[in-house]
Amino acid sequence: MFDFLEDYDLLGAFWTTVQLAVLSAVGSLIWGTLLAAMRVGPVPLMRGFGTAYVNIVRNIPLTVIILFTSLGLNQTLGVSLGADDFESINFRLAVLGLILYTSAFVCEALRSGINTVPVGQAEAARALGLNFNQVLGLVVLPQAFRSSVGPLANVLIALIKNTTVAAAIGVAEAALLMKEMIENEAQLLLISAVIAFGFVVLTLPTGLFLGWVGKKVAVKR
Numbered sequence: 736m737f738d739f740l741e742d743y744d745l746l747g748a749f750w751t752t753v754q755l756a757v758l759s760a761v762g763s764l765i766w767g768t769l770l771a772a773m774r775v776g777p778v779p780l781m782r783g784f785g786t787a788y789v790n791i792v793r794n795i796p797l798t799v800i801i802l803f804t805s806l807g808l809n810q811t812l813g814v815s816l817g818a819d820d821f822e823s824i825n826f827r828l829a830v831l832g833l834i835l836y837t838s839a840f841v842c843e844a845l846r847s848g849i850n851t852v853p854v855g856q857a858e859a860a861r862a863l864g865l866n867f868n869q870v871l872g873l874v875v876l877p878q879a880f881r882s883s884v885g886p887l888a889n890v891l892i893a894l895i896k897n898t899t900v901a902a903a904i905g906v907a908e909a910a911l912l913m914k915e916m917i918e919n920e921a922q923l924l925l926i927s928a929v930i931a932f933g934f935v936v937l938t939l940p941t942g943l944f945l946g947w948v949g950k951k952v953a954v955k956r
Contacts, residue, residue: 739920740929748912749933755826755898755908756937759833760891766834767841768876774842775849775875777867785842792839797900800836804828805904822907829901833894840890848883849875881952888945892938909933 773785792800805828808814816827852875860870899910913930917923 739916739922743912743916745912745929745933748907748909749937751826751906751908752895752898753937755829755833755901755906756891756895758830759837759894759898762830762834763837763841763890763894764887767838768845770838770842771845771849771879772871772876774846775871789839789842792836793843795836797832797836797897798903801829801832801900801903804832804835821905825901825904825906829898829904829906833897833901837890837894837897840893841887844883844886844890845876845879847886848879848881851882852878884945884949884952888942888949891945892942895938895941896934 770785770788773781774789776782776785805825808831809824809828814828815824816831818824818827856874856878857870860874865873898908901908902911902914905911909930913926916926920926
């Protein structure tokens with residue numbers, strides 16, 4: 736019943752999905768943290784930029800952002816992100832698009848964690864002579880990250896599933912392989928079940944593990 740799978744690189748496709756998810760998650764965490772710092776910062780211009788970015792990007796479909804990175808940045812402006820071949824260019828552009836989109840949700844998850852930190856702690860840190868960057872980096876963000884593990888886990892799981900949108904620009908991940916398999920094989924339900932099972936294998940353990948981590952590192956108040 737599963738003999739037809741031997742003709743397709745199923746593991747390779749899911750490995751590409753994992754690479755997309757991991758690279759995008761790291762980039763989104765970095766950019767999302769910077770956005771969160773902007774949103775709670777004392778500089779009105781940066782606070783306005785952070786707010787505008789989050790509110791705009793969250794309301795743009797991911798497909799539009801991914802297509803823009805390919806059609807707009809690459810084909811119109813010639814941006815290749817240092818890659819030479821077609822597959823590498825599209826892969827890097829897909830990672831960029833996923834980072835731009837997911838970081839808005841990471842920002843809001845972290846901001847919710849920042850809001851759980853008692854105001855008195857930041858005031859006490861400032862009274863000791865710490866500047867904003869020191870207060871944020873040494874006092875607020877460490878507690879915010881511990882409080883945000885659950886929401887960040889949900890963002891990561893959504894990111895893993897969102898990698899399927901990269902198929903729109905030809906990235907050879909699981910969704911693109913599924914499309915190819917459906918076109919070549921008369922096994923729609925079986926193919927769908929196999930791909931769905933693959934994503935469950937990726938997302939379910941991730942959610943359970945991060946849920947356990949969230950309980951272990953939660954700030955006791």
